[in-house]
Amino acid sequence: MKSNTIIIGLGAAGAFLYSLFNEEVLAIEQNEEAGRKLLLSGGGRCNYAPSFDDISSHYYDKKNFVTPALLTLPPSKIRSYLKELNIESKTEGDKLFPITDKASSIRDALIKNEKNIRYDEKVLDITKGEDCYYITTTKEKYEAKHLVIATGGITQSKTGSDGSMFKILKSLNEKIIDLRPTLSEIIIEDNPLRNAEGVSLNIKLKKGKEEMSGDAVITRNGISGPVAENFSHYVDGDDEIEIAFSSITKEELNAIRSKALVKNALNISERVIEAITPSLSSKRFIDLKKNEKEMLFKALTGYKANVSVNSKKAMCTRGGIDTKGINRKTMESKTNKNLYIIGEALDVDGECGGFNIAWAFSSAALAYLDIKKKNDIS
Numbered sequence: 001m002k003s004n005t006i007i008i009g010l011g012a013a014g015a016f017l018y019s020l021f022n023e024e025v026l027a028i029e030q031n032e033e034a035g036r037k038l039l040l041s042g043g044g045r046c047n048y049a050p051s052f053d054d055i056s057s058h059y060y061d062k063k064n065f066v067t068p069a070l071l072t073l074p075p076s077k078i079r080s081y082l083k084e085l086n087i088e089s090k091t092e093g094d095k096l097f098p099i100t101d102k103a104s105s106i107r108d109a110l111i112k113n114e115k116n117i118r119y120d121e122k123v124l125d126i127t128k129g130e131d132c133y134y135i136t137t138t139k140e141k142y143e144a145k146h147l148v149i150a151t152g153g154i155t156q157s158k159t160g161s162d163g164s165m166f167k168i169l170k171s172l173n174e175k176i177i178d179l180r181p182t183l184s185e186i187i188i189e190d191n192p193l194r195n196a197e198g199v200s201l202n203i204k205l206k207k208g209k210e211e212m213s214g215d216a217v218i219t220r221n222g223i224s225g226p227v228a229e230n231f232s233h234y235v236d237g238d239d240e241i242e243i244a245f246s247s248i249t250k251e252e253l254n255a256i257r258s259k260a261l262v263k264n265a266l267n268i269s270e271r272v273i274e275a276i277t278p279s280l281s282s283k284r285f286i287d288l289k290k291n292e293k294e295m296l297f298k299a300l301t302g303y304k305a306n307v308s309v310n311s312k313k314a315m316c317t318r319g320g321i322d323t324k325g326i327n328r329k330t331m332e333s334k335t336n337k338n339l340y341i342i343g344e345a346l347d348v349d350g351e352c353g354g355f356n357i358a359w360a361f362s363s364a365a366l367a368y369l370d371i372k373k374k375n376d377i378s
Helices: 012-021 036-044 060-072 075-084 103-110 164-171 226-234 250-254 270-276 290-301 355-377
Strands: 002-008 026-028 089-092 095-098 123-128 133-137 141-149 176-182 186-188 200-207 210-218 222-224 239-244 303-309 316-321 339-341
Touching: 002 012, 002 133, 012 036, 012 103, 012 355, 026 141, 036 103, 060 355, 075 089, 075 095, 075 355, 095 103, 123 164, 141 355, 164 176, 164 316, 176 226, 176 303, 186 226, 200 226, 210 226, 222 226, 250 290, 290 303, 339 355
Parallel strands: 002 026, 002 141, 141 339
Antiparallel strands: 089 095, 123 133, 133 141, 176 316, 186 222, 186 303, 200 210, 200 239, 210 222, 239 303
């Protein structure tokens, strides 16, 4: 079966691209439905983008690469496009949601016309012809002049992001950056904070030169919340990081003359104090010796912990197709003409708050514009 353009994968990026092409494209999806991972986003409500447009700095070291896409289709234009599809949006803080509070509303609007979607077909092989690509699936063989890969990363594998496409892309000489889960809870080895489960607080996380401050929640396994999820980008397997539970200075600590117990003398949850300084928490603050104050200060401002990422709860993938091999203005491969790679399949990951779906949509828009331009010229 021949088609000018074939999209492989109907997650956020692929579904958005399919909607732009309308009936002028064929899509192959290995699941029995589209957008399974999209349906899980935002707790099923789909925080599809931030509510502001200047967002390129929220993609770690990929600001330069993502800028053309995000300027072409910033959140405000995504919102307008969804409105054209009869999806009204609402703002909650700095996040955008569909007014229905249902991720399925967006998914269904993007794939309203399903006649050109081939469901329940897994791609087994892709080979490059002289001026086309040959795709072999579990059911059919296809030929496409333009091929778009939108198969995601390796997280939430039950939704279809199983990483199987990367082996095929490697055979086409695309360079792949090591894949690992990110945007997840950070697990602390033998978690001493376990007894403080449920405590919300503001902390600073540090690893080498990288540091990040923000809201966190103590969990049974470690720490979660926005700062932990965003910082998980920097956690490589088993790592040691520093956690600052307070910004107190040595001078401020030494100036305290409280007769209260240590766990009650500081503006921090006593359960956290008990967890990080069990030998000091029940002593009167005024009775602490110099070395004990030093121990307390280190625990408060530079608590060392061996950590890893909770891969089961990870929402995104770090790594994927090397962005150095992709034209950032079109999403076309520099190695394989007319091969486009979009969304999470690329080595691009953003912070929590709708940034990754916004990237999926905007990268799809660039691929669409370039393919349409080529077709118009020809």
